[in-house]
Amino acid sequence: MSQPRDPHAGHDHDHGHGHGHGHDHGHSHDHGHDHAHAPAAAAKAKPAAKAHSHDHRHGHGHSHGHGHGHGHGHHHGSSNETRLRWALIITAVFCVVEVAGGVVSGSLALIADAVHMLTDAGSLLLALVALRIAKKPADALFSYGRARYEVLAAFVNGLALLVLSGWIVVESIQRLIVPEPVVGSTMLLVALLGFAANLVSFLVLRDGEDSLNLRGAMLHVLGDLLGSAAAAAAAVAIMLTGWTPIDPILSGFVALLILKGGWRVTRESAHILLEGAPHDLDAETVALDLAASVPGVTGIHHLHAWSLTDKHPVMTMHAVLAEGTDRDAALSAIQQRLHARYGDVHATVQIEQVACAGGGCGGVTPH
Numbered sequence: 001m002s003q004p005r006d007p008h009a010g011h012d013h014d015h016g017h018g019h020g021h022g023h024d025h026g027h028s029h030d031h032g033h034d035h036a037h038a039p040a041a042a043a044k045a046k047p048a049a050k051a052h053s054h055d056h057r058h059g060h061g062h063s064h065g066h067g068h069g070h071g072h073g074h075h076h077g078s079s080n081e082t083r084l085r086w087a088l089i090i091t092a093v094f095c096v097v098e099v100a101g102g103v104v105s106g107s108l109a110l111i112a113d114a115v116h117m118l119t120d121a122g123s124l125l126l127a128l129v130a131l132r133i134a135k136k137p138a139d140a141l142f143s144y145g146r147a148r149y150e151v152l153a154a155f156v157n158g159l160a161l162l163v164l165s166g167w168i169v170v171e172s173i174q175r176l177i178v179p180e181p182v183v184g185s186t187m188l189l190v191a192l193l194g195f196a197a198n199l200v201s202f203l204v205l206r207d208g209e210d211s212l213n214l215r216g217a218m219l220h221v222l223g224d225l226l227g228s229a230a231a232a233a234a235a236v237a238i239m240l241t242g243w244t245p246i247d248p249i250l251s252g253f254v255a256l257l258i259l260k261g262g263w264r265v266t267r268e269s270a271h272i273l274l275e276g277a278p279h280d281l282d283a284e285t286v287a288l289d290l291a292a293s294v295p296g297v298t299g300i301h302h303l304h305a306w307s308l309t310d311k312h313p314v315m316t317m318h319a320v321l322a323e324g325t326d327r328d329a330a331l332s333a334i335q336q337r338l339h340a341r342y343g344d345v346h347a348t349v350q351i352e353q354v355a356c357a358g359g360g361c362g363g364v365t366p367h
C-alpha cells in the first residue's frame with residue numbers, strides 16, 4: 001500500500017527556535033527545538049521505508065524524538081482480483097443451475113448448497129470490491145490507506161457463513177422430522193456438476209496471494225465444494241437404499257464444517273478491527289529484544305501494537321537512550337531490527353534521553 005511521499009525524505013534539517021516569554025505572574029519559558037529526519041532501512045525487497053526523528057528540547061528538562069517507519073508494500077495485485085472475478089462468474093452461473101436441480105429433485109442438500117452459492121456470489125463480489133478499494137493510495141481522509149476494507153469484507157463474509165450454517169442446520173432438523181421425497185438421479189447429476197464447478201473456483205482462489213479477505217472468500221467456495229460432495233454422496237445412498245434421511249444428515253454435517261471456518265475468519269477479522277495486538281507479536285518480547293540488541297537503548301516503554309490488516313502490523317513506542325548515544329543511528333537501528341523480525345511493519349518511535357515522567361514509564365515493561 002503506497003503512502004504519501006514525505007517531502008523531507010532523504011534530507012537533514014536543523015532548525016533552532018528560541019522563544020522567551022516573560023509574564024507578570026513570575027513564570028518564564030524557554031523552548032529550543034531541533035528536528036532531524038533520517039531514513040529508516042527498508043525490510044527485505046519492499047519499497048524503501050521512511051523514518052523521521054524529531055528532537056524536542058524543552059526548558060523543563062524533557063527531550064523527545066519520534067521515529068516513523070513506513071513500509072506498506074502492496075501485496076494484493078491484479079492476480080487476486082482476476083481470481084476473484086473468475087470465481088464469481090463460475091459461482092453465479094452454477095447457482096442458477098443448482099437451484100433448478102434442487103427444485104426438480106426435491107433435494108434439501110442441493111437447495112441448501114444453491115443458497116450457499118448465492119451467498120458466496122455476494123461474498124465474492126464483496127471481496128472483489130474491497131480489494132479494488134484497498135488499492136487506492138493513502139490521502140488526507142484515509143492517512144493509513146484503505147486496506148481495512150479487505151478486513152471488513154472478511155468480517156462480513158465470516159458472519160454470513162455463521163448465519164448460513166445455522167439456517168442449514170435448522171432445515172436439516174426439520175427434514176429429519178418431516179422427510180420429503182428425493183429424486184436421486186437428478187440430485188446426483190446436479191451435485192457432480194456443482195462439485196466440478198466449485199473445484200475449479202477453489203483451485204483458482206487457492207493459488208492466489210494469501211490474505212484474510214481472500215481466505216474468507218475461499219472458505220465460502222470450500223463450503224460449496226463440500227456441500228456438492230455431500231449431495232453427491234447422499235444421492236448415491238438414496239439411489240442404492242432409498243433412505244432419504246441421509247440427505248439432511250449430510251447437509252447438517254457440512255454446515256458444521258462451514259461453521260468452524262466462518263467462526264475463525266470472523267474472530268480474526270474482528271480482532272484486527274478492534275485494534276487487537278497481532279497474535280505473533282508480543283509487546284514485552286519486542287521491548288526486551290530492542291533493549292538487548294540495539295546499542296544505546298536502555299529501555300522501551302509505552303509500547304503498543306495493532307494491525308492495519310493481517311499482513312501490516314503497526315507499533316508505537318518510547319525508546320530511552322543512554323547519554324551520548326547518537327539519536328539518528330539508534331532510530332535507524334531500531335527500525336532495522338523491527339523490519340528484520342516483523343517484515344512490513346509501520347513503527348513510530350519516540351526517542352528520549354530521560355524516561356518520561358509518571359509511573360510505569362521506565363524499563364522495558366510495556367505501559
